[in-house]
Amino acid sequence: MFLVNPVQYPFVPAGTCDAASRIVAISGADVLTNGKLHLPQLKELHFAGNTMLLAVGEIDGAPCFVCRYPEKEIPAGFSFVPGRFLLAGADFSTREAFCRAREMLLWRESHRFCGKCGGALTPSTNDLAMKCPACGALYFPQIAPAVIVAITRNDGGEILLAHNHRFADGVFSLIAGFVEAGETAEEAVHREIREETGIEVDGLRYLASQSWPFPNSLMLAFSARYAGGEIIVDHNELAECNWYKKGALPKLPEKGSIARAVLDAFEGKNGIPL
Numbered sequence: 001m002f003l004v005n006p007v008q009y010p011f012v013p014a015g016t017c018d019a020a021s022r023i024v025a026i027s028g029a030d031v032l033t034n035g036k037l038h039l040p041q042l043k044e045l046h047f048a049g050n051t052m053l054l055a056v057g058e059i060d061g062a063p064c065f066v067c068r069y070p071e072k073e074i075p076a077g078f079s080f081v082p083g084r085f086l087l088a089g090a091d092f093s094t095r096e097a098f099c100r101a102r103e104m105l106l107w108r109e110s111h112r113f114c115g116k117c118g119g120a121l122t123p124s125t126n127d128l129a130m131k132c133p134a135c136g137a138l139y140f141p142q143i144a145p146a147v148i149v150a151i152t153r154n155d156g157g158e159i160l161l162a163h164n165h166r167f168a169d170g171v172f173s174l175i176a177g178f179v180e181a182g183e184t185a186e187e188a189v190h191r192e193i194r195e196e197t198g199i200e201v202d203g204l205r206y207l208a209s210q211s212w213p214f215p216n217s218l219m220l221a222f223s224a225r226y227a228g229g230e231i232i233v234d235h236n237e238l239a240e241c242n243w244y245k246k247g248a249l250p251k252l253p254e255k256g257s258i259a260r261a262v263l264d265a266f267e268g269k270n271g272i273p274l
Helices: 082-089 094-109 186-196 256-269
Strands: 001-006 022-027 030-034 050-057 062-068 077-082 144-152 158-164 175-178 200-212 215-230 239-247
Touching: 001 094, 022 050, 022 094, 022 175, 030 082, 030 094, 050 094, 062 094, 077 082, 094 200, 144 186, 144 200, 144 256, 158 186, 175 186, 186 200, 186 215, 186 239, 200 256, 215 256
Parallel strands: 022 062, 144 215
Antiparallel strands: 001 050, 022 030, 030 077, 050 062, 144 158, 144 175, 158 239, 200 215
């Protein structure tokens, strides 16, 4: 089980931490794990005593810290794996710890000064926030909600997939986009579909959510039924958009994302709930 900290804490030297602490050691979007996708203990990493760690909670009863991996040599039995790979195969506690840790580290690195008065921020002793001692402003971790939608037609036999300019060659996925200020998630779904494809949908239904720490999103998955219109691709975002039948899907995103989970459900016996 992973438990988050009740308040924000300052970075602390590794030499002051429990040797049995679990460490989310990050390099870019990758994380250090062993062959079973378990996080290393502090004693296995041989950090210098002044390596700075950020407490993010507890994992299976042990303190959990995050840091950028400062060493050139990787300890025996460990390797860096893509965060997406971890989300696809690690246990629930490890996935939770990684998502929380990566988002908190990026947030702390980018929120060092007050946006109102410019003063240096310090961890709040009452909230999971950073506080400005000069003007009292509070800054909480930022989450960027995004919607992703599986649009089907012909009684769920076909699904709309698109290739975004940012995707790897040949990869197709679901229509997605960020929720804008003043929108509900449902309004964002309809807007993104209109902007990117020109079609209309109905029967909108919430499916599931996923923390997506690349860098700080919360993915909200929906299903919807095609209700009319011709596909007009918004080439600013998409390169291609087509209908695909079950059993004849193009190259899909790697496992680990909620998009792939929804597409696997589409290909399954029961399909996506309509």
